[in-house]
Amino acid sequence: MGHGGRKALRFAIGAVLTSAALCATGARAASDPDAVTYRRHIMKTMGEQAAALGMVLQQKGPAENAVLHARMIALTAKTALKAFEAEALGGEARAEIWRNWPDFAKRLSVLSESAEELAVTGARDGLSAMQAKVMNVLSCKPCHDTYTLRQGR
Numbered sequence: 349m350g351h352g353g354r355k356a357l358r359f360a361i362g363a364v365l366t367s368a369a370l371c372a373t374g375a376r377a378a379s380d381p382d383a384v385t386y387r388r389h390i391m392k393t394m395g396e397q398a399a400a401l402g403m404v405l406q407q408k409g410p411a412e413n414a415v416l417h418a419r420m421i422a423l424t425a426k427t428a429l430k431a432f433e434a435e436a437l438g439g440e441a442r443a444e445i446w447r448n449w450p451d452f453a454k455r456l457s458v459l460s461e462s463a464e465e466l467a468v469t470g471a472r473d474g475l476s477a478m479q480a481k482v483m484n485v486l487s488c489k490p491c492h493d494t495y496t497l498r499q500g501r
Contacts, residue, residue, distance in 0.1 A: 380436040380437070381436075381438070383431070384438035384441075386431055387428070387441065388439055390427050390428045390431045391428060393427075394424040394425065398488070400413070400417050401414060401417035401421065401482070401486075404417060405479050414475055415478075418463050418466040418467035418470060418478070419464065419467045421459070421463040421486070422460045422461070422463035422467065423460075425456050425460035429456040432445060432452070432456075440496045440497045440498050441496065441497075442494075442495050442496060444494060444495055445495050452491075452495060459485070462484070462485040463485055465485075466481055466482065466485045
């Protein structure tokens with residue numbers, strides 16, 4: 349790892365430790381702009397993992413990574429749920445997220461559970477079994493149409 353990579357890693361670790369210390373003392377860990385930026389990173393991660401899984405399913409990436417990508421989507425959906433708890437308007441998020449929190453939270457929970465089931469299917473039955481189920485699991489458009497400013501994803 350080069351000097352820049354080590355510097356970025358030290359910064360990230362410092363940010364995590366500072367955030368943990370603030371949470372332990374009951375202080376708010378993130379300002380609204382920070383919450384929005386954090387959310388963007390989480391949602392970008394989920395999108396990147398879905399794209400990578402799509403590439404694997406199209407035989408453009410290593411088949412042995414399919415299960416890992418599905419598990420990362422499951423974990424990222426759980427992370428996203430926590431990231432959206434702070435009612436921080438901004439980014440592509442609509443206020444409807446917090447007005448209809450039970451529906452939004454359920455959708456992320458279902459995505460997480462379904463992505464984990466997809467990973468189990470892949471581990472047990474292989475790539476072709478994942479291909480048969482992936483479109484039902486990664487149906488992102490309805491949620492984006494309802495809860496984001498940019499629709500049709």
